[in-house]
Amino acid sequence: MTVKLPIYMDYHATTPMDPRVLKTMLPYFNDSFGNAASRTHSFGWTADAAVEKSRETIAEFIGAKSGKEIVFTSGATESDNLAIKGAAEYYQSRGKHIITTVIEHKAIHDSCKRLAKQGFDITYLPVGENGVLDPEVLRAAITDQTILVSVMLANNEVGAIQPIAEIGKITSEKKIVFHVDAVQGVGKTPFNVEEMNVDLASITAHKIYGPKGVGALYVRRSKPRIRLVAQMDGGGHERGNRSGTLNVPGIVGFAKACEIMHHEGAEENERILKLRNRLHAKITDALDETKLNGDEKKRLISNLNVSFAFVEGEALMMAIKDVAVSSGSACTSASLEPSYVLRAMGLDEDLAHSSIRFGLGRFTTEEEVDYVADLVIKKVKVLRDMSPLYEMFQEGIDIKSIEWAAH
Numbered sequence: 191m192t193v194k195l196p197i198y199m200d201y202h203a204t205t206p207m208d209p210r211v212l213k214t215m216l217p218y219f220n221d222s223f224g225n226a227a228s229r230t231h232s233f234g235w236t237a238d239a240a241v242e243k244s245r246e247t248i249a250e251f252i253g254a255k256s257g258k259e260i261v262f263t264s265g266a267t268e269s270d271n272l273a274i275k276g277a278a279e280y281y282q283s284r285g286k287h288i289i290t291t292v293i294e295h296k297a298i299h300d301s302c303k304r305l306a307k308q309g310f311d312i313t314y315l316p317v318g319e320n321g322v323l324d325p326e327v328l329r330a331a332i333t334d335q336t337i338l339v340s341v342m343l344a345n346n347e348v349g350a351i352q353p354i355a356e357i358g359k360i361t362s363e364k365k366i367v368f369h370v371d372a373v374q375g376v377g378k379t380p381f382n383v384e385e386m387n388v389d390l391a392s393i394t395a396h397k398i399y400g401p402k403g404v405g406a407l408y409v410r411r412s413k414p415r416i417r418l419v420a421q422m423d424g425g426g427h428e429r430g431n432r433s434g435t436l437n438v439p440g441i442v443g444f445a446k447a448c449e450i451m452h453h454e455g456a457e458e459n460e461r462i463l464k465l466r467n468r469l470h471a472k473i474t475d476a477l478d479e480t481k482l483n484g485d486e487k488k489r490l491i492s493n494l495n496v497s498f499a500f501v502e503g504e505a506l507m508m509a510i511k512d513v514a515v516s517s518g519s520a521c522t523s524a525s526l527e528p529s530y531v532l533r534a535m536g537l538d539e540d541l542a543h544s545s546i547r548f549g550l551g552r553f554t555t556e557e558e559v560d561y562v563a564d565l566v567i568k569k570v571k572v573l574r575d576m577s578p579l580y581e582m583f584q585e586g587i588d589i590k591s592i593e594w595a596a597h
């Protein structure tokens with residue numbers, strides 16, 4: 191069987207929409223186009239009923255007690271902003287200390303940076319070389335001023351799964367609000383807000399085969415009831431937590447995506463895990479000097495992040511242009527910065543620059559995995575053949591010990 195090019199292996203960035211999701215959404219663009227906030231006629235009632243049903247489906251998916259705990263947003267960036275800034279503002283009279291980790295998404299880091307400018311004190315906890323936070327490190331960082339802890343369920347670069355249940359035990363004992371950015375992990379690793387004592391959780395549809403531009407923030411309503419200061423002023427939608435006309439087709443699609451994951455996730459994850467392991471095995475069997483970034487066991491089934499020593503990730507990406515992956519370098523400035531996540535895990539700059547993130551998903555096939563593995567192996571060999579450093583390494587020269595002349 192021939193594979194169709196290009197091949198998509200960047201499922202952490204976004205996912206294609208499941209055709210069943212699209213089909214569910216379509217009537218809400220035309221036939222049932224009403225504004226869910228229109229209380230005076232059947233167009234509004236139909237839209238509202240669809241939104242309320244969706245709330246229940248999404249709540250069930252994450253183990254929430256009620257659909258009332260779901261606040262719809264434009265995506266996880268907004269959910270993260272609302273959780274961090276909204277909780278900080280509401281609880282600031284109790285203290286101004288917030289704890290998070292060095293590997294969170296920018297939506298968390300930048301929200302914290304803004305709060306720091308307003309006088310909040312932010313602690314960024316380190317993670318181990320495997321990308322996983324030690325809950326005892328978190329416990330030790332808590333002070334009597336700590337009001338909020340934010341830790342992601344799974345990292346978007348290396349797939350490292352964090353000990354959310356253990357952290358939830360600590361934060362609930364200490365009566366500190368606990369936010370989880372569950373974007374990458376939900377549906378792929380166990381996540382249950384009740385069982386894990388999570389107070390706030392961000393999720394987004396486009397990472398689980400739903401549409402882009404729709405997300406949710408779970409806000410606990412009991413034991414304890416969590417309050418937020420809204421960040422968007424307007425009509426007071428979403429119980430005053432987030433004003434703005436709801437994206438009804440998006441919300442209906444989001445719920446359908448959750449429902450599919452809920453029912454088919456277990457089987458699907460097993461299949462993806464096998465494919466991911468197949469890709470990794472093929473690469474490591476054929477190539478020396480590769481490094482798996484992130485914990486081997488506590489990692490997303492869909493994630494493979496590998497450093498190919500002596501190869502520039504960017505060069506490798508250009509060499510495999512028909513395969514969509516991402517590299518450990520971020521084009522955030524004029525120069526290529528190595529990923530802050532990989533650096534936080536102790537990788538040196540060279541290895542961080544040589545990393546590639548493969549993200550597999552629902553529509554990945556075995557043929558695609560084999561094609562990608564063969565292509566990557568071939569191109570890494572070509573690039574290494576051109577590398578004087580690799581040649582020196584093969585001759586047994588310790589590259590790190592070389593003092594390069596500076597002119």
Ligand code: PLP
Nearest residue numbers: 265266267295346371373374394
């Ligand atoms: N948090 C994590 C961990 C993510 O991976 C992403 C998306 O890349 C986001 C938040 C932002 O989500 P959205 O694209 O819905 O704004």
